[in-house]
Amino acid sequence: xxxxxxxxxxLVALLVLYVAAVWLxxxxxASMLSVRDTVFVMFQTLRGQLLVAAIVVWVAIYPKVGYxxxxxxxxxDADKEQIMTAFVVSGYELAEQNEQEMRFRASNFFRxxxxxxxxxxxxxxxxxxxxxxxxxxxxxxxxxxxxxxYLEHKRDE
Numbered sequence: 001x002x003x004x005x006x007x008x009x010x011l012v013a014l015l016v017l018y019v020a021a022v023w024l025x026x027x028x029x030a031s032m033l034s035v036r037d038t039v040f041v042m043f044q045t046l047r048g049q050l051l052v053a054a055i056v057v058w059v060a061i062y063p064k065v066g067y068x069x070x071x072x073x074x075x076x077d078a079d080k081e082q083i084m085t086a087f088v089v090s091g092y093e094l095a096e097q098n099e100q101e102m103r104f105r106a107s108n109f110f111r112x113x114x115x116x117x118x119x120x121x122x123x124x125x126x127x128x129x130x131x132x133x134x135x136x137x138x139x140x141x142x143x144x145x146x147x148x149x150y151l152e153h154k155r156d157e
Contacts (some may be wrong), residue, residue: 006062011059019039023035068135071128076125079151093105118136119139121135121143
């Protein structure tokens with residue numbers, strides 16, 4: 001169900017972006033057609049139909065490629081300070097914590113809106129002894145990069 005919700009949110013965001021771009025072109029005089037006519041013409045041409053097909057395919061696969069689960073060698077208990085720092089510096093705050101996992105959310109409304117309120121990142125104990133970070137691909141990559149830097153610095157001390 002989460003997969004479908006993420007796809008629908010992404011589709012709505014793309015549609016809003018498309019309508020805004022078409023409206024802006026119409027308002028600036030860059031297009032001789034109205035927003036309604038531009039959308040109508042798009043479905044009548046082969047290029048427009050291919051664009052719609054490409055958007056449908058991208059929306060269908062986005063949740064699979066946009067969200068990841070990565071493992072790190074960090075220790076959930078011993079490196080908790082470094083984990084927290086990596087997420088705080090990345091613009092996230094701790095929303096929930098228990099013995100097995102920490103849940104982070106974006107720290108401001110605009111970041112949450114930009115991520116379509118799919119901003120939750122979960123850090124949990126891994127069965128291999130490290131941690132597992134799950135969430136939006138870009139956020140996970142940024143947090144992992146910072147966390148690895150903090151862990152290297154901690155080991156060098």
